[in-house]
Amino acid sequence: MQQTDVLSGELGLGPGNKAFKLWLPRLVVFTADAFEEPYAQKILERVKLYGLKYEVSRRVTGLKGASEKETYQNAKSTLAIVKAPPSAFSLRPIPPSADWQFHLAEGCPAHCQYCYLAGSLTGPPAIRVFANLPAILENLVKYTSRSQFVTFEASCYTDPLSLEHLTGGLQETINFFSRLQNTQLRFVTKFDAVAPLLDLEHHNNTRCRISLNAHSIGRKLESGTPAVSARIRALRSLALPKSVGGGGYPVGVVLAPIMPIPNWEQEYGRLLDELSNELDFPCDLTFELITHRFTPGSKDILLKWYPGTTLEMDEQVRIVKRNKFGGIKYVYPKLMMNELKTFFYREISARFPSAKILYWT
Ligand code: SF4
Structure with missing residues (x-):
């Protein structure tokens, strides 16, 4: 593997557009059992090319700091290469996004103040990549069907593109799905280093989705x-299309989390205008629309991770929604939900008449 192959993800996407700096952990820890895996050895090659400090250890330790802040910082700057536990081989459904979820990794190097992982994953938010990825992928075949189209979501617990320069796992996964019938891989990302994905022969079996939001939400x-x-x-x-140097993928936009911020109609209208200017050619495009919500557990964790956050998590201005297990989450009141939904359906249909809106939640 050449250094240029690995680093090609750092290429900017056009003149004058400064490339986003790829995340590099302070320390990479391989657990001893994971280190034996051939995929871990491929990761090791990349880790060495980037000159990163690494160690092989029986367990991932040393994340706990003297304060909540220090623990968070330690975790977010550590990449652990571990073996996924046996439970990773019994897939769980993930409606409405896909039929099944599976995981290349858990955790993410970004710092979104509403992070979906708060409350879903336990312990410090370290980034764990699964070294037994080939076995995880082979296991998916059991869940495919000759007669039915089956979809698999790969980004429930991570942003896979954020780690791609260090793992190559998304490329492995897209290549794997390209050989399957009647299936679709789905992943979503907030990252932009897509260059390594563009040359893959995906056979339209992967839908790449990008997570977008109003510019002010992105910035803050x-x-x-x-x-x-x-x-x-x-x-x-x-x-x-591939003929002009693109990836030729079916694509999607995940608008999330939608928030009725001041001037939300203008802000989201501007976003949709920008999107329609860039997607000025026929393409297979879907939208998924997800409003902001929080649970008592996620709020607690987010306030520990981001004590100075300006994110609105005020139970007084929300209504409670219960799931079938009795768990609760706080969502926007019905009137507001209707107003938002009407706006997005109208504005998306006006700009992207052939795009499909998959769901609103
Ligand atoms: S990109 Fe997704 S997983 Fe990563 S911090 Fe943001 S919300 Fe959390």
């Missing part, structure tokens, strides 16, 4: 991620 609440405009340009590269 999504630290450690590329600017919203850079993500839109990345989406353009993924969607452009």
Whole structure:
């Protein structure tokens, strides 16, 4: 493997557009059992090319700091290469996004103040990549069907593109799905280093989705991620036909988390205008629309991770929604939800008449 192959993800996406700096951990820890895996050895090659400090250890330790802040910082600057536990081989459904979820990794180097992982993953938010990825992928075949189209979501617990320069895992996964029938891999990212994905022969079996939001939300609440405009340009590269140097992928936009911030109609209208300017060619495009919500547990964790956050998590201005297990989450009141939904359906249909809106939640 040449250094240029690995570093090609750092390429900017156009003249004058400064490339977003790829995340590099302070320390990479391989657990001893993971280190034996051939995929871990491929990761090791990349780790060495970037000159990163690494160690092989029986367990991942040393994340706990003297304060909550220090623990968070230690965790977010450590990349652990571990073996996924046996439970990773019994897949769980993930409606409405896909039929099944599976995981290349857990954790993410970004710092979104509403992070979906708060409350889903336990312990310090370290980034764990699964060294037994080939076995994880082979296991998916059991869940495919000759007669039915089956979808698999790979980004429930991580942003896979954020780690791609260090792992190559998304490329492995896209290549794997390209050989399957009647299936679709789905992943979503806020990152823009899509260059390594563009040359893959994916056979339209992967839908690449980019997570977008109003510019002011991107700036204030999504630290450690590329600017919203850079993500839109990345989406353009993924969607452009291969004949003009693009990836030729089916693509999607995940608008999330939608928030009724001051001037939200103008802000989101501007975002949709920018998107329609960049996607000025026919492409297979879907939208997923997700409003902001929080649970008592996620609020607690987020306030520990981001004590100075300006994110609105005020139970008084929300209504409670219960799930079938009795768990609660706080969502926007019905009137507001209707107003937002009407706006997005109308404005998306006006700009992207052939795009499909998959769901609103
Ligand atoms: S990109 Fe996603 S997973 Fe990563 S910090 Fe932001 S919300 Fe959390």
